[in-house]
Amino acid sequence: MNAHEIVATVSSKRASAVEIVRAALDRIAAAKALNAVVTVDTERSLSDAATIDRRLQLGESMPLAGVPVVIKDNIWVDGWRVTQGSRLFTDFVAPCDAIAVERLKKAGAIVVGMGATSEFACKGVTTSLLFGPTRHPLNPELTPGGSSGGPATAVAADLVPLAIGTDAGGSSRRPPAHVGVVGFKPSYGAIPYGPGFAEPFFDISVIAPIARNVADTALAFEVMAGPDVRDSASALVESADAESSELRIAFSPKLALDIPVDPVITERLEAIVEHLGEKGLRIVRRDPVWPQGATxxxxxxxxxxxxxxxxxxxxxxxxxxxxxxxxxxxxxxxxxxxxEVTAALGASAAIRAAFAAFFCEFDLLLAPTVPCVAWPLVQLGPKMVDGKEVSPRAHAAFTPFVNHARLPAITVPCGHDRSGLPFGIQIIARRRRDWMLLHAAMRIEAEIRTLPR
Structure with a gap:
């Protein structure tokens, strides 16, 4: 069941939260070889589920009642071991919940495990000296990417319907694209960040829900979003019922970057854009104009x-x-x-300005999430894309600029290569237009599902 279905089932007493959580824990145990969930606390999770059942018996209504959730292993969950995938934090126990986790629990969600991350969430694959590699759910010899490979794999392998990652350069968009699920990076500040570990990233990392469909990511976002005095960067976004006029949509096949893209991805995105145009969406080809040296x-x-x-x-x-x-x-x-650091800060600001200029003319931008499908587990990145040798970070090219511009973006599954490996389409919007983006993504997701695979 997806998150919405679980809420309906548990709220109507057709199943208890304890039953739902026990089944999720059984699935996690059976899929141990994937190494997607690195820490479980069965007794705590079942106790928390029993609390949700008691709250329901008392007549409380909860938007995430009984939903099992995996939390990335760099987000604090009170009383749980949280390691950042680092030996330095092998025995660290979080002293409190991050605000996002606090809100999930209040809404009725139950933490059933910590999802694997690369060390400090700073690699494009999910592996660490502490836990080893996380494996792709469709092929254990491949990586799901990183750094939120554990949460994305947990959702794709049907261990849980919902997971929470972080995204400072694409970490909760690329792994979902590689395993065939939805990953939503909200506007910077839309979901309060912390309390938690000090961040190595400068004001760009966000809490990011991952699910099997856009509606479930939107449900989690609605629960977690909204300002909190504990995070001075947190801010309101437009309301969920905000109306939009006809959307002005651009499509950029390579985001104006000199990066090879596998032909199967290019062809599929072209077909999707053509189909969306036939269904009444106004889409034009337009690339952002980047400052010189933007990489x-x-x-x-x-x-x-x-x-x-x-x-x-x-x-x-x-x-x-x-x-x-x-x-x-x-x-x-x-x-x-x-x-050198000042030059990098300048590049970040210039990219932010370039995106701001672009979104003066458009509401949404469609682009690839990734230029390739998943690659062998032992490599930092693919060695070849579209027959061309590439650097180990070439697979990540289409996501980091969005973080530096602090924009919302979502990846939606949109196709597979000939071997059945998935990839996604990335939809980007102006900052704080998160709900416009989510509503548009639901429509695009529905149209993609009508297309032949």
């Missing part, structure tokens, strides 16, 4: 100095505690000069 590489110093600032001393004391790929990022961060 993900130009932005990466911000991640590297963030990691170095938080963990540089621990790294210098004992490098063996760190994933080698994360260690290289910390080393680079320690070596960067202030002028």
């Amino acid at each position: 993900e590489e130009a932005l990466m110093p911000l991640q590297h100095v963030g990691l170095a600032g938080l963990y540089g001393a621990a790294f210098q004391k004992d490098p063996a505690q760190f994933d080698p790929d994360v260690a290289r990022q910390i080393e680079r961060g320690l070596s960067l000069r202030g002028v």
Whole structure:
């Protein structure tokens, strides 16, 4: 069952929250080889489910009553071990809930496990020295991507109907695209962030719901969204019932970036755009105009100095505690000069301005979420895309700019390659127009489902 179906079933007493949660825990145990859920607390989860059943008996109505949820292993859940996929935090127990988790629990959701992440959520694959690799639910020799590979895989493998990830560069859009589910990155500040770990990213990371359909991600977003005095960056977005006139939609096949894209993805997106046009959506081809030198590489110093600032001393004391790929990022961060960091901040601001100019003319932008399907587990990224050699981060090209512009974006499953591996279409909107985006995504999702596979 999806989240809406579980709420209806539990609220009508056709099944108890305890029964729903016990079934989810059984599925998680049976799928241990996927390594999607790295920590469970059966007794706590069943106790929390029993509390939901008692609240229902007392007549309380809850929008997420009985829904089992997996939380990414870098978001605080009170009383749970939360590690960030790092040996430094092997035994860390969260002293309180993050605001988003607090709101999920109040709404009736039950935490059934912590979803795997790469160390500090800073890699495009989901693996760590602490827990090892998370495997793709359709092919265990492949990666689901990262860093929210655990939450995305948990949803795709039907372990839970809902998971919560984080997204600072595409971490909760790319893995969902690779495994065939929906991942929604809200506007920066739409969902309060923290209390929790210090972030290596500069004001771009968000809490991101992952589900099997857009409606379930919207339900979770509605529960978690809204300002809180504990997070000074949190802010209101438009109301859920905000009306929109005819949408002005642009389609950019490569987001004006010099990145190869697998032909099957290009062809499928072209077919979808043509179909949407036939169904009455006004779509024009238009690329954003980026500032000179706009690349993900130009932005990466911000991640590297963030990691170095938080963990540089621990790294210098004992490098063996760190994933080698994360260690290289910390080393680079320690070596960067202030002028290089300032240049990266300037690039971030210029990208934000470019997107702002673009959305003066359009309401939505359609683009690929990923340029390729999933790749072998042992690689940081695909070696070839569309027959061309690419860098290990080429797979991530279409998502980070959205974070730096602080915009809402969603990935919706839209097709498969010949081997059955999924990919997604990314829909991007102006900041704080999250509900316009979600409503449009529901319509696009419905139209995609009418197309032949």
